[in-house]
Amino acid sequence: RDDATQLPRPEVHDRIAKSFRTHLATAPEVTYTTNLRRQQKDLDPVEVFLFHTRAGHCERFASALALLLRSQRIPALLVL
Numbered sequence: 001r002d003d004a005t006q007l008p009r010p011e012v013h014d015r016i017a018k019s020f021r022t023h024l025a026t027a028p029e030v031t032y033t034t035n036l037r038r039q040q041k042d043l044d045p046v047e048v049f050l051f052h053t054r055a056g057h058c059e060r061f062a063s064a065l066a067l068l069l070r071s072q073r074i075p076a077l078l079v080l
Helices: 010-026 045-053 058-071
Strands: none
Touching: 010 058, 045 058
């Protein structure tokens, strides 16, 4: 981390991104499915994916990765 900002230094952004990607791809509790039903319509779908169902399709995975990166102040953009 940068001493002044306490944020990850740019030279480690790639390693952090790869770690997040690996976690989303290999964590046994995170599953891929196209059969989605929004039961908690008051919550953001990405929040439901990350914290509740841990199941989703490619757009949920990509959105979650962008959100995780942004939480570390690493620039990320989701393009559909």
